[in-house]
């Protein structure tokens with residue numbers, strides 16, 4: 001395979017006679033052997049992109065090349081080279097873990113001894129050996145998701161699409177899946193991962209594209225995205241909401257992005273944490289405003305999303321950009 005595992009050019013996909021533009025001109029270039037993150041809130045077009053890349057859905061316009069083949073013109077060449085696992089585990093509840101994997105292998109016309117050996121190996125790798133002969137119905141959510149991922153790997157595809165692989169999982173199962181994904185990539189697999197968890201993208205993805213309403217709104221490494229908005233977040237606590245609100249105009253010009261108030265707290269994002277902290281405290285002191293708390297931290301990708309779009313990643317119901325000093329839900 002070449003250096004580029006997946007390439008899309010200006011993909012548009014509409015639904016309902018063009019009323020819904022799920023993807024509105026998305027071009028991606030996914031390097032081989034790495035984790036590429038497609039990050040965005042609910043409804044931003046992530047699943048639509050994954051379905052197009054895995055030949056389930058045709059684009060309305062634009063081109064997509066996966067493993068060197070056009071997804072529309074050569075889907076039969078693409079399919080054996082990809083694996084797909086996602087938020088909704090597709091395992092058959094009435095089969096055992098082993099039977100599920102064997103069935104996938106048979107459906108893909110792989111030879112039987114290979115399938116049996118590969119299935120055993122995957123069950124072992126994903127810590128499912130003890131449960132291999134149990135009906136999947138009895139599996140926990142985390143076990144199902146691991147089995148689903150194993151099923152996507154029976155054919156040893158070089159490219160893996162993971163559509164929100166950890167959504168709905170408890171923190172421990174999420175950690176386990178992250179470790180599995182990291183191991184796969186160390187073994188040379190290319191992973192295109194969609195997620196609405198900024199922490200997940202931060203942890204796994206070498207390169208990120210941020211989608212909002214079917215369009216790319218930012219792209220780069222997570223460090224680059226963070227650098228774009230300043231190096232440090234300063235969070236001031238105040239005794240009253242009035243005090244927090246009256247601090248906004250005093251500090252607004254220090255912030256690389258709009259200042260953020262929620263209740264008693266005020267957040268600004270700055271390039272030079274220590275120097276600006278001193279300046280900010282002096283200004284507040286001169287105005288007779290004494291903060292009750294002060295925290296310095298690195299911006300999360302969640303902060304990045306807010307800075308780029310004016311809304312939090314979880315606030316997909318909010319339409320339009322929020323104004324300066326927008327009130328928002330607490331997300332940490």
Ligand SMILES: Nc1ncnc2c1ncn2[C@@H]1O[C@H](COP(=O)(O)OP(=O)(O)O)[C@@H](O)[C@H]1O
Nearest residue numbers: 015016020022041042043044045046047048049
């Ligand atoms: N089959 C469909 N029919 C109509 N609208 C759809 C269909 N699939 C997706 N959409 C719409 O396209 C947009 C993007 O959806 P989707 O790709 O599922 O987003 P995500 O996976 O990021 O949550 C949403 O507005 C969704 O309602």
Ligand SMILES: [Mg+2]
Nearest residue numbers: 046047048164
């Ligand atoms: Mg989705």
